[in-house]
Amino acid sequence: MGRRILNDALRSMVNAEKRGKAMVELKPISNVISSFLHIMKHRGYIKDFQVYDPHRVGRITVELQGRINDCKALTYRQDLKAKDIEAYRLNTLPTHQVG
Template identity: 80%
Template sequence: MGRRILNEALRAIVNAERRGKATVELKPISTVMSSFLRIMKDRGYIRGFQVYDPHRVGRITVELQGRINDCRALTYRQDIKATEIERYRLRMLPTHQWGYVVITTPEGVLDHEEAIKRSAGGQVLGYFH
């Protein structure tokens, strides 16, 4: 159920970007979604996000920047080794120059560059570019 929630949230972000909106509100929320958005913020794809009332259903308000072309969450389980991350990135992302694959590892939720630095494999959550 968690990956479906993440996928619906990422699709809402893409749709809002295509319509030229400045913000989008996401409901329901999860901790994985917050980690995914933190990576997007650190890499400069969104301006910021705020979490409201995380103990109940909650909501996240995301400030968009206009840089996102596409972002998706994998709804199936995709295990990946640390040595296969670069090959997977080249296969999934449309260009070699930008975009990130987000992986959940034993060290937390990381993008592909951090996972390669720490040589940590895990499960692919999704990607954005």
């Protein structure tokens, strides 16, 4: 069973916010994490982030802003057919405003 890298990174950020830290270091990294952080920066949840050594294991340093209340990744691995995706989405997500 593999690690859930995005979920681990998000939980590290939430825990650092709760402790009042200004910066947090995330490792290991992936392209998904850097894309997610870019969206969070664009929406104003974090100040900035810096990627160090992306070709190896690497690390990302994130400057926190204090606006993250809670952040989780939905990482259920289930086999779905294309016609069942919409029904699964409606049953899984609590509302159309969350997600």
